[in-house]
Amino acid sequence: MSFDEKMNPYMVSSMHSTTTSLSSERLLLGPGPCNISDRVSASLSRPLLGHLDPLFLDAMDTCKERLRDAFQTKNEVTFPISGTGSAGMEFLLANFLEPGDRFLVGVNGVFGTRLMNLAKKMGAQVESVEADWGSPIDVSQLCEKIRSFKPKIVAVVNGETSTGVYQRGMHTIGTSAHDVDALFLADCVTSLTGMPMEIDTWGVDLAFSGTQKCLGCPPGLSPITLSDRAIQRFKERSQSVPSFYFDLEEILKYVGPQEGTPRSYHHTAPISMIFALNEALQEVLEEGLETRCQRHAAAASLLIEKLEPFGFTPLVAAEHRLNPLTTFQLPDEFDEQAARRHLLYSHQIEVGAGLGPLAGKVWRIGLMAGNANSQSVDHLVDGLVDYFEKN
Amino acid sequence: MSFDEKMNPYMVSSMHSTTTSLSSERLLLGPGPCNISDRVSASLSRPLLGHLDPLFLDAMDTCKERLRDAFQTKNEVTFPISGTGSAGMEFLLANFLEPGDRFLVGVNGVFGTRLMNLAKKMGAQVESVEADWGSPIDVSQLCEKIRSFKPKIVAVVNGETSTGVYQRGMHTIGTSAHDVDALFLADCVTSLTGMPMEIDTWGVDLAFSGTQKCLGCPPGLSPITLSDRAIQRFKERSQSVPSFYFDLEEILKYVGPQEGTPRSYHHTAPISMIFALNEALQEVLEEGLETRCQRHAAAASLLIEKLEPFGFTPLVAAEHRLNPLTTFQLPDEFDEQAARRHLLYSHQIEVGAGLGPLAGKVWRIGLMAGNANSQSVDHLVDGLVDYFEKN
Numbered sequence: 001m002s003f004d005e006k007m008n009p010y011m012v013s014s015m016h017s018t019t020t021s022l023s024s025e026r027l028l029l030g031p032g033p034c035n036i037s038d039r040v041s042a043s044l045s046r047p048l049l050g051h052l053d054p055l056f057l058d059a060m061d062t063c064k065e066r067l068r069d070a071f072q073t074k075n076e077v078t079f080p081i082s083g084t085g086s087a088g089m090e091f092l093l094a095n096f097l098e099p100g101d102r103f104l105v106g107v108n109g110v111f112g113t114r115l116m117n118l119a120k121k122m123g124a125q126v127e128s129v130e131a132d133w134g135s136p137i138d139v140s141q142l143c144e145k146i147r148s149f150k151p152k153i154v155a156v157v158n159g160e161t162s163t164g165v166y167q168r169g170m171h172t173i174g175t176s177a178h179d180v181d182a183l184f185l186a187d188c189v190t191s192l193t194g195m196p197m198e199i200d201t202w203g204v205d206l207a208f209s210g211t212q213k214c215l216g217c218p219p220g221l222s223p224i225t226l227s228d229r230a231i232q233r234f235k236e237r238s239q240s241v242p243s244f245y246f247d248l249e250e251i252l253k254y255v256g257p258q259e260g261t262p263r264s265y266h267h268t269a270p271i272s273m274i275f276a277l278n279e280a281l282q283e284v285l286e287e288g289l290e291t292r293c294q295r296h297a298a299a300a301s302l303l304i305e306k307l308e309p310f311g312f313t314p315l316v317a318a319e320h321r322l323n324p325l326t327t328f329q330l331p332d333e334f335d336e337q338a339a340r341r342h343l344l345y346s347h348q349i350e351v352g353a354g355l356g357p358l359a360g361k362v363w364r365i366g367l368m369a370g371n372a373n374s375q376s377v378d379h380l381v382d383g384l385v386d387y388f389e390k391n
Numbered sequence: 392m393s394f395d396e397k398m399n400p401y402m403v404s405s406m407h408s409t410t411t412s413l414s415s416e417r418l419l420l421g422p423g424p425c426n427i428s429d430r431v432s433a434s435l436s437r438p439l440l441g442h443l444d445p446l447f448l449d450a451m452d453t454c455k456e457r458l459r460d461a462f463q464t465k466n467e468v469t470f471p472i473s474g475t476g477s478a479g480m481e482f483l484l485a486n487f488l489e490p491g492d493r494f495l496v497g498v499n500g501v502f503g504t505r506l507m508n509l510a511k512k513m514g515a516q517v518e519s520v521e522a523d524w525g526s527p528i529d530v531s532q533l534c535e536k537i538r539s540f541k542p543k544i545v546a547v548v549n550g551e552t553s554t555g556v557y558q559r560g561m562h563t564i565g566t567s568a569h570d571v572d573a574l575f576l577a578d579c580v581t582s583l584t585g586m587p588m589e590i591d592t593w594g595v596d597l598a599f600s601g602t603q604k605c606l607g608c609p610p611g612l613s614p615i616t617l618s619d620r621a622i623q624r625f626k627e628r629s630q631s632v633p634s635f636y637f638d639l640e641e642i643l644k645y646v647g648p649q650e651g652t653p654r655s656y657h658h659t660a661p662i663s664m665i666f667a668l669n670e671a672l673q674e675v676l677e678e679g680l681e682t683r684c685q686r687h688a689a690a691a692s693l694l695i696e697k698l699e700p701f702g703f704t705p706l707v708a709a710e711h712r713l714n715p716l717t718t719f720q721l722p723d724e725f726d727e728q729a730a731r732r733h734l735l736y737s738h739q740i741e742v743g744a745g746l747g748p749l750a751g752k753v754w755r756i757g758l759m760a761g762n763a764n765s766q767s768v769d770h771l772v773d774g775l776v777d778y779f780e781k782n
Contacts, residue, residue: 025438033439033662041436044663047416048424048609050741082611083474083636086658090636118635212659218439220473220611220661242633244509245474245481265746267477268603270611270664271424272435350441355656 026344027371027379030352031161031325032190033212033219034368036280040217043279044272051268060255063274066281070192070215070289071207071225073199079255080211080221080277081246082270085189088208088222089115091246092185096153096206096230098239099123104151104182106130106137110162110355111187115155127151133162133358134315134327139169143176150180153206159191161213162355164316164327164364166195174203183230189213192223193284194296194324194368205230211273214296214324216369217280220273280369296323299372303365306381310388315362324368327354329361336360339387347383417735418762418770421743422552422716423581424603424610425759427671431608434670435663442659451646454665457672461583461606461680462598462616464590470646471602471612471668472637473661476580479599479613480506482637483576487544487597487621489630490514495542495573497521497528501553501746502578506546518542524553524749525706525718530560534567541571544597550582552604553746555707555718555755557586565594574621580604583614584675585687585715585759596621602664605687605715607760608671611664671760687714690763694756697772701779706753715759718745720752727751730778738774 028034036044049056060079068078081088093115097103103124105116108131119126127149129142137156146154154177158167170186177184185206191197194214199207205227212219226234226248234248241247245267254266284292300323304314311331314321330336336353340363343349352364367376419425427435440447451470458469472479484506488494494515496507499522510517518540520533528547537545545568549558561577568575576597582588585605590598596618603610617625617639625639632638636658645657675683691714695705702722705712721727727744731754734740743755758767 026440026444028439028441030441030443032659033441036439045432045436048419048427049417050419050421050424051610052421053417053735053741083478084658084661087474087636090634114635121631121633121635123633210659218661218663219442219659220664240512242512242514243481244505244512245478267475268423268601268610270475270609270661272609272667273611273661273664276663344444350444 025348027349027376029365029367029371029376029380030350031364031366032210032368034216034366034371036216036218036276037283037370039283040276040279044218044276046272046275048271051271052263052265056269056271056274057263059274059278060269063278063281064255066278066285067223067225069285070281071188071199071223072197072201072289073225075199075225075227077231077252078223078225080223080274081208082267083222084219085208085210085222086114087246088210088224089187090118091222091224091248092206092208093118093122094243094246095234095241095248096183097122097124098237100125101153102127102149102151103153103155104129104145104149105155106142106157106167108135108137108163108165109133109157109160111157111160111189115157115187133356134165136165136167136320139172142173146176146180146182151182153183153185155185155187157187158197159187159189159195159322159324161190161325163358164322164325165320166191166322168320170202170204178203183233190322190325193289193292194372195322196293199225211277211280214292214368215277215280215284217276218273220270221277293323296367296372299323299367299374299377300326302374303367303377303380306377307384310384312363324372325364325366327358327362327364330363335391336363338391339384342387342390343380343383346386347379349380349383351380416739418740418767420756420758420762420767420771421741422755422757423601423759425607425757425762427607427609427667428674428761430674431667431670435609435667437663437666439662442662443654443656447660447662447665448654450665450669451660454669454672455646457669457676458614458616460676461672462590462614463588463592463680464616466590466616466618468622468643469614469616471614471665472599473658474613475610476599476601476613477505478637479601479615480578481509482613482615482639483597483599484509484513485634485637486625486632486639487574488513488515489628491516492544493518493540493542494544494546495519495536495540496546497533497548497558499526499528499554499556500524500548500551502548502551502580506548506578524747525556527556527558527711530563533564537567537571537573542573544574544576546576546578548578549588550578550580550586550713550715552581552716554749555713555716556711557582557713559711561593561595569594574624581713581716584680584683585763586713587684590616602668602671605683605759606668606671606675608667609664611661612668684714687758687763690714690758690765690768691717693765694758694768697768698775701775703754715763716755716757718749718753718755721754726782727754729782730775733778733781734771734774737777738770740771740774742771
């Protein structure tokens with residue numbers, strides 16, 4: 001270590017973080033998973049229960065109730081799908097889209113593209129409204145397309161994890177969708193409990209999320225919620241759902257359409273993950289949704305302020321930023337791969353690379369759940385200072 | 392407590408088990424999940440890693456290697472699907488069955504029925520060879536049907552979790568399947584590492600399992616293995632797979648067709664569950680497959696011997712029993728629901744009820760993974776003695 005390095009106050013902090021508090025664990029500042037709390041970690045190791053044990057069914061009911069609060073919905077059918085976030089997406093399309101149905105999707109990143117491609121694979125007639133990666137979908141343009149195309153489902157990505165864009169105008173889109181009797185679908189993977197979300201007020205009929213983002217839980221479950229209007233539409237399907245694992249009717253026999261309804265076996269729920277999700281949701285609700293969103297916003301602001309001197313500039317305009325995940329354009333002549341390696345191996349800090357057309361051009365820095373605080377920003381800044389000093 | 396109860400040596404043991412060693416946890420002697428070891432529990436709470444972290448990708452490679460050993464296969468494409476056991480079944484049919492394909496399945500319980508129904512939902516031409524619930528599929532009859540029907544896939548349930556039947560004659564079925572150029576599919580959910588299994592020797596091309604049975608891991612993952620012949624057949628598909636979550640081609644870009652191959656993002660793997668599975672597999676391999684199977688067999692024998700005096704008789708003939716899960720016909724005038732409630736609430740012991748036509752007629756008692764020992768049998772006997780004393 002050089003004399004300069006030893007004298008740099010950032011370095012002291014950096015060495016400290018690397019060798020003590022983070023010695024055995026990564027600080028996960030990528031697009032998720034993020035770190036989980038000790039409470040969530042302990043609940044993950046709770047002694048197992050059988051999937052039909054009354055105590056476990058109580059835990060499932062608790063989970064449903066807490067998810068309703070998190071989504072800000074009264075939807076009876078709200079529960080976690082037994083798979084990761086993409087499983088929630090697939091569950092929604094498998095149940096609500098039939099071959100030949102019209103599907104309209106806003107595409108401004110990986111996850112809008114993924115929705116579009118899956119709808120095509122399932123034999124839907126698909127149209128899209130596109131925007132640059134890093135920009136939101138133009139709401140007027142989308143609503144105009146809704147009126148002319150009259151889709152069965154209108155889908156948008158509320159929190160685009162590939163670009164860090166938060167889609168606004170959700171209520172307007174919902175109203176336009178309902179005007180043509182369409183269902184409104186939202187990808188809420190990185191927005192749930194990290195950004196304002198009003199599923200019922202917005203008129204969202206079909207929403208899915210993931211556990212490893214702002215909920216602060218390991219990956220493995222995909223919370224979903226379905227409006228009564230959606231359930232009604234499900235009953236009008238002309239064909240059976242071409243899936244067993246994702247068949248809503250079969251799953252409901254197990255997770256129950258409402259509390260107190262008799263259950264029967266469909267699949268063996270991932271018990272430990274449900275325990276962890278329940279604890280994570282409890283932490284969310286103890287903090288309060290508004291406070292939690294404000295904390296995510298404050299952390300994102302601090303991050304942008306602290307990274308600006310290094311030459312990192314936000315990709316997304318201020319009013320459209322997804323606070324839990326900020327995408328930065330990189331400094332000039334910056335070896336982003338070398339810098340990510342340095343952060344990971346010398347500082348135990350993970351940041352996210354760009355995806356698709358943004359690969360090599362941006363970093364995605366997540367400050368989610370328990371990581372949405374100034375300490376995370378400080379650790380990252382320490383690591384960057386160290387990198388720039390050595391390179 | 393009555394004087395008689397105090398004097399009954401079983402009662403002492405029973406009270407002990409309820410109030411101390413099992414005070415905060417159930418003894419899970421149903422069809423799975425079973426209890427997990429302290430090692431597996433601790434690994435579940437290991438600090439998270441990102442899903443693209445080189446350390447996590449190493450863990451995934453380790454998992455694949457250990458699964459190959461457990462399945463007794465050299466199949467390169469062997470990995471855990473991010474969903475519970477039924478997700479593995481759906482993954483296999485989604486990738487290897489196209490509408491109009493011929494599908495032949497042995498049906499002698501819930502899980503054969505499930506395979507049959509899913510193949511129908513997917514638009515296959517389905518035929519079945521049936522057997523009574525509690526009996527194996529007649530191998531000659533199945534092979535004859537293979538020759539006449541010439542299916543694309545022949546499916547059997549190697550370990551029927553609904554009845555406790557272990558299907559023998561796997562090598563003969565595999566040979567017949569290959570003679571007509573069919574793929575051989577096996578449901579190995581409750582047989583993997585609890586019963587002899589030789590995927591390569593048997594000629595099984597497509598196999599799936601679950602983590603919450605003989606592997607002694609929580610539910611949440613479905614290990615699968617695919618032969619080279621299956622991979623070749625996959626490449627000859629006429630249509631794209633109508634799924635994103637289960638699309639083999641997409642998943643392989645992430646989990647990797649072989650070690651050292653570059654990875655790209657498909658979904659966020661359930662990190663904590665992979666850690667737990669790796670530890671569970673390590674325990675399996677330390678014990679050795681043969682020893683482990685013998686332990687399951689010895690526990691099942693002891694269980695049958697100890698329950699016989701109560702009037703419980705095995706449903707399945709000795710040579711066809713699935714040792715990890717024994718199905719018992721119940722004593723005369725036995726209130727099976729009351730007895731299960733008593734075991735659960737007074738002794739913290741879960742046993743499994745019958746499914747489908749066997750509901751109310753049998754119990755399914757699982758002695759799986761760490762529960763396959765005489766202590767489990769003793770606890771259950773204690774609980775039953777107590778029940779019969781009080782009723």
